[in-house]
Amino acid sequence: MERYRVVPGPEGYLPPAAALHGVELPLPGQGLVEGSRVEGRTAALAIAERLVSASVPTFFPGPLLLWKSTEEALERGRLVREIAREVGAKVIPMPDYRPKYPMIDPAVEINPNHPNLTIWFNKIDVGVFIGVHCHQANLALKIIRGGTSCFTVALCAHEGHEDANASLRDTDVASLTALLDAVRIVKQGGE
Amino acid sequence: MSLEITRMNPHFADVMPQEYTDLVENGPFGRDFGARDLGSFKELFEEHPMCAGCNLSLAFRIIVASLPNPADTIMVGSTGCNSIAFPQLALHNVHSLFGNQNAIASGLKRGLALRFPDKVKDVVVVAGDGATADIGLDMTLHSWFRGEKFATVMFDNEIYANTGGQESGMTECGEIRNMAPTGKKFNKISVANLAIEAGCAYVAVVTTASPLKISKCFEKAVLVAREIGPTYVQIYTPCPTNLKLKSSESVSLAKERSKGTYQFREHVSPEAEEFLAARAEKTEEQVRVTSKDEEMHSA
């Protein structure tokens, strides 16, 4: 059977769950790129390449990063801002998960229930989720893949996301520092 | 108090939407704002897509502003017009299956007590008359029989408003509704009496004609539920859309009803009475100490 590739959409209404196509979560030390398990460093370089070459790369920090002032969260926040600066990315927060009918303000926030609005409004071509609770991230990733052509990245603190186009697992200060290094390497023309 | 969750990561302060900055700087978390202060602080429930003149949204706004400890409160809603309000609420909330709200709240309250044994966590149920008195009556009554410690609020618009106007058990006898053209054939259920019989420690019946009364009764209901046992507040919230009233006329209707068939009632169990009196005394003592302090400072 041919390996299923988790490529950007639009897949249409109800994009298939990658897990149902046999995509498995990365093992410790690994990452996912388009549904394939690869070494963590390979995944970081692939993400860095996407970020550097994007027209409107954007970071979407979620509640776990926005509302905590632990030392770890502060340091992760600093690194996210530094990576964003390095690649010229926007930072659009997901401060909570309210659907806020009839509509959120897509210029300044993103929401897991209709994340496509923010992607469309800002013409985002690479979107990076970090600090979003896993079940809400899964929802957002599927909707984005359903209705947009945005390349999605999930920097997950747990086991990664098979519905993202690329994903790291166990994302901590060390892996964000490694991602920042990867971005700098890619900017200088690669290894 | 769980104020940790309302502290912003400074690395993102510049990109946080204004709404959240306002909530942190001028919201009710950890501050003593109440319904009396509406208009002077950032509310947890502000914009909403409900109909113009909706009394349910008015009651919702008042009770949310009257929560004694919003940072440690979880609200449970049910299907109905309140479920259009809940998505706007900047507070943890659970949307339950129609009628299940008091069962969900029972589990939630017990779970919170196990998970946070050293903290006071308030659980508040808000549901329509159909959800409370008809489809969820079983869940409502049994949570009271079991003595579950949370407050139940009924928004009584005497109709299934959200589904276009069927009669509910709370509709008055003889009343005609959009989808109940022959008129209600039996009397309005007295859920307040059922609540007293079932052992609620505090019960109040109020209307949107008296916002401050709603606020006071609701606050008592939350506090008594915390310490003593189940409580129930029934708020008359006439629906201008279904009753075909002008938006300005619905509060007038509440005013009229509050003088006739929807009069204020309050039941306080002896235990709750004692608790509330002791609390009032303590608050007065605090006020005395504070004003004495202020006198000394200004002297």
Ligand SMILES: Cc1ncc(C[n+]2csc(CCOP(=O)(O)OP(=O)(O)O)c2C)c(N)n1
């Ligand atoms: C289990 C179930 N049964 C029926 C419905 C359909 N339904 C949705 S809202 C509603 C009526 C709600 O009436 P009420 O509780 O009085 O709330 P209101 O809309 O009047 O505020 C009904 C019957 C449903 N959503 N779920």
Ligand SMILES: [Mg+2]
């Ligand atoms: Mg109703």
